[in-house]
Amino acid sequence: MVTVNGQMIDYADGLSLASYLVREGYILTGIAVEVNGEIVLKAKYDEKILSDGDVIEIVQFVGGG
Amino acid sequence: MKVKINGNEKVTCCKNLLQLKTMHCNSADNIVVILNGFQTSDNLQLKDGDEVVLIEKGKMPGRDELEAMISARHTPHVYGKVKQARVAVAGLGGLGSNIAVALARTGVGMLHLVDYDVVEPSNLNRQQYKTKHLGMLKTEALKMELEEINPFIIITIDTVKVTESNVKQLFAQDEIVCEAFDNPDAKALLVNNLLENPQKKIVASSGMAGYESSNIIKTKRLMKNLYLCGDGKTDARVGRGLMAPRVSICAGHQANMVLRLILGIEDV
Numbered sequence: 001m002v003t004v005n006g007q008m009i010d011y012a013d014g015l016s017l018a019s020y021l022v023r024e025g026y027i028l029t030g031i032a033v034e035v036n037g038e039i040v041l042k043a044k045y046d047e048k049i050l051s052d053g054d055v056i057e058i059v060q061f062v063g064g065g
Numbered sequence: 066m067k068v069k070i071n072g073n074e075k076v077t078c079c080k081n082l083l084q085l086k087t088m089h090c091n092s093a094d095n096i097v098v099i100l101n102g103f104q105t106s107d108n109l110q111l112k113d114g115d116e117v118v119l120i121e122k123g124k125m126p127g128r129d130e131l132e133a134m135i136s137a138r139h140t141p142h143v144y145g146k147v148k149q150a151r152v153a154v155a156g157l158g159g160l161g162s163n164i165a166v167a168l169a170r171t172g173v174g175m176l177h178l179v180d181y182d183v184v185e186p187s188n189l190n191r192q193q194y195k196t197k198h199l200g201m202l203k204t205e206a207l208k209m210e211l212e213e214i215n216p217f218i219i220i221t222i223d224t225v226k227v228t229e230s231n232v233k234q235l236f237a238q239d240e241i242v243c244e245a246f247d248n249p250d251a252k253a254l255l256v257n258n259l260l261e262n263p264q265k266k267i268v269a270s271s272g273m274a275g276y277e278s279s280n281i282i283k284t285k286r287l288m289k290n291l292y293l294c295g296d297g298k299t300d301a302r303v304g305r306g307l308m309a310p311r312v313s314i315c316a317g318h319q320a321n322m323v324l325r326l327i328l329g330i331e332d333v
Contacts, residue, residue, distance in 0.1 A: 015139075029249075029250040029253060030249035030252070032253055032256045032257050032288075032291070034260075034287075034288045034289075034291075037288075037289060039257065039260040039261055039288070041257065041261070042257060047313075057287055057288055059256070059269075059271070059287055059288075059291065059293060060271075061249035061250075061252040061253050061256075061269075061271045062271050062272050062295075062297070062298060062300035063160070063248060063249045063274075063275055063300045064219055064247060064248055064272070064274040064299070064312075065158050065159055065160045065247040065248075065252075065269060065273070065307070065308050065312070
């Protein structure tokens with residue numbers, strides 16, 4: 001079980017961060033992701049494997065300014 | 066007792082504002098009196114350490130007094146702190162130009178403005194430019210505006226597009242950075258690259274298009290060093306524009322979060 005944006009999520013343990021983000025429909029270019037308090041570089045999304053207890057914060061930016 | 070009058074420390078025997086006004090102004094009429102950030106027409110008692118600003122309406126003050134007068138309505142002790150601060154504004158559109166104006170009025174001592182574009186007519190519905198600026202670089206146009214608003218701040222500009230290859234170097238000197246881009250990928254690029262450095266604090270934005278309720282625009286602290294202002298969802302798109310009211314509300318959220326950070330407050 002991992003926590004994403006404050007919500008407990010099943011079926012994410014063992015997935016790479018990239019797979020999880022794609023599965024959930026995130027547009028990878030417009031987001032920032034923090035896992036356990038540390039920003040994850042976009043180049044590391046593939047190798048970052050989610051594991052039980054991870055706390056994940058995903059910010060999806062929308063256009064306008 | 067010692068009081069500050071128009072920025073200068075003075076020893077005075079005056080016991081109240083009326084005595085002070087009579088002693089320091091040619092005429093008691095037409096004078097704005099501000100005591101510790103509060104404009105008053107009451108004859109309040111003075112105490113040691115008070116800061117009083119006396120402004121004769123319609124009279125151009127000397128440069129030495131002007132700075133104290135500009136900041137006279139600040140909460141006491143704020144101005145000294147903001148004057149030492151340095152803030153970068155990345156993107157000088159609807160958000161960035163409004164943020165920069167607010168920070169200049171607040172007296173943030175060093176502003177670093179970054180944008181590559183020129184002012185064009187569709188900017189005027191929400192950005193702090195005027196028709197006389199059309200065709201000018203936003204960096205140069207805004208610098209001129211800010212220097213007229215507050216000539217006591219130092220403004221540096223970089224007229225360049227922010228990319229993966231220059232972003233870290235561009236903002237190397239800036240501990241607090243406002244993300245004020247229009248494009249979501251540009252927003253993410255800035256945030257991802259700068260947050261690698263744990264010394265940086267970013268005040269970013271997302272969701273301020275259209276004319277949805279003002280009250281869904283919030284400031285949230287989403288990561289240790291990432292603050293996000295906006296409603297998080299209302300994007301600019303075909304059929305939904307960007308207009309001054311909501312864009313300036315969001316810019317106000319960002320500018321106030323910057324002020325709080327400068328003052329050492331990390332809560333939203």
